[in-house]
Amino acid sequence: MEIIENLLFGDNVKYLQCSKCKVKLSRVDTIVLHSTVGAGAISSALYLGRPDTSVSAHVVVGRDAEVFQLLPFDVKAWHAGKSFHAGRVNLNDCSIGIELDNAGELQRVGDRYYSSFGREYSPDQVYTTEEEGRARYWHSFTEGQFG
Incomplete structure (x- = not known):
């Protein structure tokens, strides 16, 4: 580009x-x-x-x-x-x-992950952070977005 x-x-x-x-x-x-x-x-x-x-x-x-x-x-x-x-x-x-383009923070329900607008994401599209001893789940970015 x-x-x-x-x-x-x-x-x-x-x-x-x-x-x-x-x-x-x-x-x-x-x-x-x-x-x-x-x-x-x-x-x-x-x-x-x-x-x-x-x-x-x-x-x-x-x-x-x-x-x-x-x-x-x-x-x-x-x-x-x-x-x-x-x-x-x-x-x-x-x-x-x-x-x-990213769904942002996700909610974990059992072993499934959902966006604020209800779309489900597979575990391979999720990364986890820990803040004050609590896990938070996020939609991962792609290689194409930074390549």
Whole structure:
């Protein structure tokens, strides 16, 4: 893939319209990665591009490495909310928002794992963390999302 005039080009890139964001970024020096906590890349990308929502992103990366670009990289997206990092605030003003298709935290019921929207995931798609002595279960990312 390559970036030409703030757009991604490559075999796996598709373009969607997000007309609600129009403010140009004066500088970009940060990338913010999010998980979509959604049912799929295309449904998440369509949601982020809807004019009646208060969120957006520059790209959504699917589990099979398919990429949906909603905004050019020189346009401000609404992905970081009321954010701060390293003494800076309003990260939307200086960052690219990349959403990774992922169901997020899962609930374990017996030996089965379910998303907040009711989809079941096999154990090979789950990783476990421990926080304060309690196990938490998460949908794994794929090699295609980072390759």
